[in-house]
Amino acid sequence: MEEEPPHPEDAPTVESAREEPPEAHPWLALGEVTAINLAVWLYDRTIGQKEWSRVTVDSWARNLRTGFVWDADDFSANQFAHPYHGGLYYTAARDNGLPFVACLPFTLLGSAQWELFAETEPPSTNDLINTSIGGMAMGEVLYRLSSMVLDTEATGSERFARELLGAALSPVRGFNRLVRGDSFRQEPRPADWTPREFAGWGTLGYLNLGNGNLLREPKNQFFAQLSLRYGNAFTGDLRHPFDAFEGHVQFTTRENSLISHARLSGVLVAQSLRRSDTDSLRLGLFQQLSYVDTLAYEVGGQSLAAVLMQQHQLSRHTLLKSSLGLEGHILMGISSEHSGSEGRNYDYGPGVGLEARLIYGRESWDIITLELGVARVVILDGSGGTHQVHTGRLLMDFPVVDRLGLGTELNVFQRFSRFDHFPDVKKETYELRVFLSIH
Incomplete structure (x- = not known):
């Protein structure tokens, strides 16, 4: 839980502590x-x-x-x-x-x-x-x-x-x-070079990709992922763009592609709707960059999202965070069988989407995370048509001893594509991981 700021008479104001x-x-x-x-x-x-x-x-x-x-x-x-x-x-x-x-x-x-x-x-x-x-x-x-x-x-x-x-x-x-x-x-x-809240953690493990109809057989890889949370989008003092953001980057043993997953999501502006000792409700505008490049599919691009965020303090050390975001995809790249461009296996286009997230955590440690998303992308450059994407993610990262955790993660991906001049396509796959985490 965020610490209470010192009394104005006992400490310098926020403005005076910041970099000029x-x-x-x-x-x-x-x-x-x-x-x-x-x-x-x-x-x-x-x-x-x-x-x-x-x-x-x-x-x-x-x-x-x-x-x-x-x-x-x-x-x-x-x-x-x-x-x-x-x-x-x-x-x-x-x-x-x-x-x-x-x-x-x-x-x-x-x-x-x-x-x-x-x-x-x-x-x-x-x-x-x-x-x-x-x-x-x-x-x-x-x-x-x-x-x-x-x-x-x-x-x-x-x-x-x-x-x-x-x-x-x-x-x-x-x-x-x-x-x-x-x-x-x-x-x-300068005091504001260090955020009031920061959490970083790493995971190292093994993943199994496939067995859906995007791959003929499962593909096994080792992976390492670095994640961070800067500031607090739910309850933090947000005065400038990216005073709070989250990000991760994942590296795998796949040949010819070192980075398989990356994501950045930062608050541009936020408005508090309700605040009490145990609850916080806030509406924020986020800028997002996403990147997924696996053997089974590719998807990612630039987005803006209006996100309703709620945090509920369950006890002194445990909390429940939830969010619902309406996304406007400025430009997304997405795997396609008929990209219309020689040498390119993905389409480009804008779109809209929804993403819901529920997190049970202990202080800065996210123990259980559930995410569901849907997006619809209109093909601007490719063979014409639309892509509808469904995603799901369930992550469980349980503390074992001190800063060491043990976890598993399941990612599900579905794509329904309607092309103007080709038959409709339905593709799906999953990614199952087991890992050790260090917080």
């Missing part, structure tokens, strides 16, 4: 966005020897005439690598004093620069959306995590290690800190 907003430098941010593109293009052109990087004035003119199209790149490049690249543009603006919303034009501009002038291939509509919107979510999360690592009061080897790890999490910020001399300067550490 830095002076905004939009022109410097613009220069850094352009420099990022130049640096990556130079690497691809010289060391990478990428054929598509051999741009000319003629290719620029051709791209401007052609305009934006849908590309056929693989799922991981479009749905994960591009949001990460967009996070670099976002950080260039964020670290130069721009607030969250004001960073969007810079991520859009950085993506448009790259699409029009750094590749000989036609500029891509899906890249522009995934890079700019996904880049804001990924960039802000990594920026805040780097703040947690940094300590401006530390010295010596500890300071060096913290600055190095912070730069690994948020490279553009790390570069800027080095250039400005912040990496060496000793000064009071």
Whole structure:
């Protein structure tokens, strides 16, 4: 349960404890966005020897005439690598004093620069959306995590290690800190670099994927997953976008695809509807980035969601959390038998969905989690039609001793596809996991 804040007469106010907003430098941010593109293009052109990087004035003119199209790149490049690249543009603006919303034009501009002038291939509509919107979510999360690592009061080897790890999490910020001399300067550490609540945990185990009609036989893999919860979306003090967010990333032993699951969900704005000693009811607007790439199916993209959240304190240490979210999918990629694009096995389109979640937990430990979701995606680029997706998730992670837990998880996926010019398709599969957890 969230601790009560100190009495105003006994402690500094929330505002005085926060980092002073830095002076905004939009022109410097613009220069850094352009420099990022130049640096990556130079690497691809010289060391990478990428054929598509051999741009000319003629290719620029051709791209401007052609305009934006849908590309056929693989799922991981479009749905994960591009949001990460967009996070670099976002950080260039964020670290130069721009607030969250004001960073969007810079991520859009950085993506448009790259699409029009750094590749000989036609500029891509899906890249522009995934890079700019996904880049804001990924960039802000990594920026805040780097703040947690940094300590401006530390010295010596500890300071060096913290600055190095912070730069690994948020490279553009790390570069800027080095250039400005912040990496060496000793000064009071801003209080809001550390959230009032934070939980991180890891799981390591074995999964069995398949036996539904998406796979001919089950596929067995080992996996490792890192999860975190920053702030408290249900009861926390939320003043800025992403003052509370959750995320996880899963790695598997599957060949040619290191990351199989990833998700970020951050609160943009929230309004408290009811609050008592044991209950909290709140309505929040979330930004979400999702990514699932398994042997059986692919699905993921950029979304906004209006979520009604309730938390009920069962006892001093146990609580029940529930939420119901109405999702607006800005752009989703989803597996398809008839994508309409050579070399691409998924469709693109917007959609709507519902997601319900129920969690029984002990303090920051989620012991039982039940999630149900449904989404309907209209195909914008592909063979035409719609996809309806049903998902379910049941996770049980029981404490064993100290911070060690033992658990199991079942994920269910169903897809019902109606194509304009092909027969309807119904696909389903499951993923069963057993794991050890460390909290």
